Amino acid sequence: MSAPNIETIVSLSKRRGFVYRASDIYGGLGSSWDYGPLGVELANNIKKAWWNWVVYERDDIEGVDSSIILNRNVWKYSGHETTFSDPLVDCRECKARLRQDKLDTDAEGKFICSNCGSTNLTDPRPFNLMFRTTIGAVSADDDPAALAYLRPETAQGIFVNFKNVLDTSRRKLPFGIAQIGKAFRNEVTPGNFIFRTREFEQMEIEYFVKPDEAASAHQHWIDGFHGWINSIGISDVNLKDYEQTKEELAHYSERTVDILYRFFPERGDEEKQFDELMGIANRTDYDLRVHSKKPEDAEGKRINPDSTEDLSYFDSATNERFYPYIIEPSIGVNRTLLAVMMDAYTEKTNEKGETRVILKLRPEMAPIKAAVLPLAKNKPEIVEMAKRLKKDLQPSMRAVYDDTGGIGKLYARQDEIGTPFCVTVDHESLEDNAVTVRNRDTWEQERVSVDQLKEYLVGKLAT
Numbered sequence: 001m002s003a004p005n006i007e008t009i010v011s012l013s014k015r016r017g018f019v020y021r022a023s024d025i026y027g028g029l030g031s032s033w034d035y036g037p038l039g040v041e042l043a044n045n046i047k048k049a050w051w052n053w054v055v056y057e058r059d060d061i062e063g064v065d066s067s068i069i070l071n072r073n074v075w076k077y078s079g080h081e082t083t084f085s086d087p088l089v090d091c092r093e094c095k096a097r098l099r100q101d102k103l104d105t106d107a108e109g110k111f112i113c114s115n116c117g118s119t120n121l122t123d124p125r126p127f128n129l130m131f132r133t134t135i136g137a138v139s140a141d142d143d144p145a146a147l148a149y150l151r152p153e154t155a156q157g158i159f160v161n162f163k164n165v166l167d168t169s170r171r172k173l174p175f176g177i178a179q180i181g182k183a184f185r186n187e188v189t190p191g192n193f194i195f196r197t198r199e200f201e202q203m204e205i206e207y208f209v210k211p212d213e214a215a216s217a218h219q220h221w222i223d224g225f226h227g228w229i230n231s232i233g234i235s236d237v238n239l240k241d242y243e244q245t246k247e248e249l250a251h252y253s254e255r256t257v258d259i260l261y262r263f264f265p266e267r268g269d270e271e272k273q274f275d276e277l278m279g280i281a282n283r284t285d286y287d288l289r290v291h292s293k294k295p296e297d298a299e300g301k302r303i304n305p306d307s308t309e310d311l312s313y314f315d316s317a318t319n320e321r322f323y324p325y326i327i328e329p330s331i332g333v334n335r336t337l338l339a340v341m342m343d344a345y346t347e348k349t350n351e352k353g354e355t356r357v358i359l360k361l362r363p364e365m366a367p368i369k370a371a372v373l374p375l376a377k378n379k380p381e382i383v384e385m386a387k388r389l390k391k392d393l394q395p396s397m398r399a400v401y402d403d404t405g406g407i408g409k410l411y412a413r414q415d416e417i418g419t420p421f422c423v424t425v426d427h428e429s430l431e432d433n434a435v436t437v438r439n440r441d442t443w444e445q446e447r448v449s450v451d452q453l454k455e456y457l458v459g460k461l462a463t
């Protein structure tokens, strides 16, 4: 089972403290969200799992953390200033502002307003998605000399550091650079909770290869990411590959495959249930070329007169110099978090006939690994023992102590937030130095000696 719709996750998130509406006490800010105590833990677990898999478990990827605001030339030569736009249309009937490429068409091929159904729309005009800002103490807000952008992707900060990383890490092809960080896009139609927001976080790899190895490396990353996505608890039945058509490809891409997740299971048309979780592009040698001082056009003029470096690569084995091709797997933290929560969502009926929510997160993803609960909070010895156990567990795993309700309520709360194990200290614990460990998914209980507790939990969490 998985969540029937995004709304279910929105209310669970609010109720339990995963995600809140941003600036809520001032009425919110369109499509902005804040991550609460559990949301930040889940997001950190996703980032940790990705970084472990990408940087630590391989031998050919280095990490970086580049600036959000870069020299404007980066966006000039990357093509973002001229081409990073969506086709914007206005509905003349209901005044809605829409992204044309996301609209359905009628039998005559006319675009239909997704708000009111009218086909009376304006012609499309390009709307640049980059957020603008100014640098320094400028006299006018539109001073072109001070104009800068918030990065709309983390990728460019990697390309402009290609030579730095290559020289300092003494790498040879193939190798990659990984980065996790915020990106900003002034989206025309944000929405669907954290699926599309104007501020979001990306996890990107730029993997540099010889041109003739690009196609196979691309396929390798597509397959690899399926495995990683499964490993964090997202099942294959809710995933689908989408091969972008020639018309859809970005100007730099030779081939792009998107991995889609079933974010909208409530939609009747199965095709429409899926939307993009991540994209994996073969960006060719476009990026390193456009940021290099060397290449010249047909008339012998430098294509990039502002760059001070040549980002070509010298292959000492073949004595060849060339611009590496780049394979880019790019995945959003926020969409991954939403997919992980949707996939883990389950309902179960207890013996009283009440429906309980269980978030069956993989232990690695769970914000809290163990909750230590006192059966009687008015008995100081029990409380003291429970608090001591929490302290003992904490260096090995994220553990919490909770005495804010009866045991049934406490179990239900931990099930809903995905805590794999509850540890209950009762009257007998004082006598036999043992506790009851309850399994989130089976609701089975086992008596475990306090001396064995840490080892027992660490073992179970690793499976």
Ligand code: ATP
Residues within 6 Å of the ligand: 153, 185, 187, 194, 195, 196, 197, 198, 199, 200, 201, 202, 276, 277, 278, 279, 330, 331, 332, 333, 334, 335
């Ligand atoms: P879309 O077609 O949905 O606008 P995109 O193809 O423009 O996405 P990419 O540029 O490929 O997205 O970005 C890589 C990843 O970053 C996406 O697969 C997604 O996970 C994430 N992402 C992109 N834009 C947003 C956004 N506005 N809000 C949340 N995540 C985003």
